[in-house]
Amino acid sequence: MEFEERVKGVIRAIPRGKVATYAQVAALAGNYRAARQVVRVLHASSAKDRLPWHRVINSRGRISLRRGGGFEEQRRRLLEESVRVSGSGRIAFEEFQWEPANARRPQATAAARFLRDLR
């Protein structure tokens, strides 16, 4: 429950016009390996708690939802925030990935790799 609340907090902290990856959200919430829990939280609470769920994308810089299964809506919501999303759902990290002022290197991927290599 604790983790879940933190995940929601992180997602709510993503500013308009920016996106974060599932793993990035998990890392900022305290567990870089819990990307799947972020998915679970979104399923359970995105509507209920009105989370800016559309600002969460996958590590490949793409919308994970399938066409006809939310893809179009997420793309539309992002475009409304002037986030450029290609027709196939790709978003440029260099330009739109959220980089929290505090957390240096929110590059969840690099962070995960670094931490994994330590063990």
Added chain:
DNA sequence: CCTATGACAGACA
């Protein structure tokens, strides 16, 4: 305790 659930991530073919 055990199993299922996930919009994942990364490595690979």
Added chain:
DNA sequence: GTGTCTGCCATAG
């Protein structure tokens, strides 16, 4: 680019 496989893990039941 696609698809498959493995590892991952906090919750719910």
